[in-house]
Amino acid sequence: MARPIAKDHEAKRLHxxxxxxxxxxxxxxxxxxxxxxxxxxxxxxANIYHYYGSKDALLFDILDSYLKALRDRLEGLELDGLPPDAQLLQFVSATLLAYDGMDAEHKIQTEGIAVLGQDEQQVLKGYQRDMVRQLSGILAACAPALADDRARLHATTMSVFGMLNWFYMWNGDADRAARLAYAEVVSELVIGHRPTKI
Known part of the structure; x- marks a missing residue:
């Protein structure tokens, strides 16, 4: 007979x-x-091994849970009907707010993905590609000339993520207001004017 799952199984797993x-x-x-x-x-x-058979399995679940939640949060933004500059501000703001309190998960991404197996890497990189694709679409709408220059569009997209990661590294204790203010700075730097606030 299979062992029943404890009522607090999910809470313990998240802990x-x-x-x-x-x-x-x-x-x-x-x-x-x-x-x-x-x-x-x-x-x-022994209790840890009841949940995870190996350190790699534990590492994968940390990164899978974090990146999937971040991807889903960004894909769930209600952007339809907004002008492109407002979409950019919403995306950048949501990303910075999602980073709040997730310093450890964010920090171990680069090292962590690289040590996992190819199948696990593909899952995690898939979440990252989804987010890159979403931001690229927003940036192409903000500056249609970028849509015709894939290399420049990709460089711009990754530069935006670079600015967001810089903020995370040096301003980890920033409050909501500071994060939203920096989102405006990033958006204005990218599009050359103050973004539309919705």
């Missing part, structure tokens, strides 16, 4: 993900151990 992300971010993924994760979670190492 493990959050604590493990902090351990991986602090120690580095290669140096972090499942014993350290268990200690941070306040549970036994």
């Amino acid at each position: 493990i993900l959050r604590e493990a992300a902090h351990v991986f971010a602090k120690e580095g993924i290669a140096r972090a151990s499942m014993a350290q994760v268990a200690l941070a979670c306040g549970i036994s190492k």
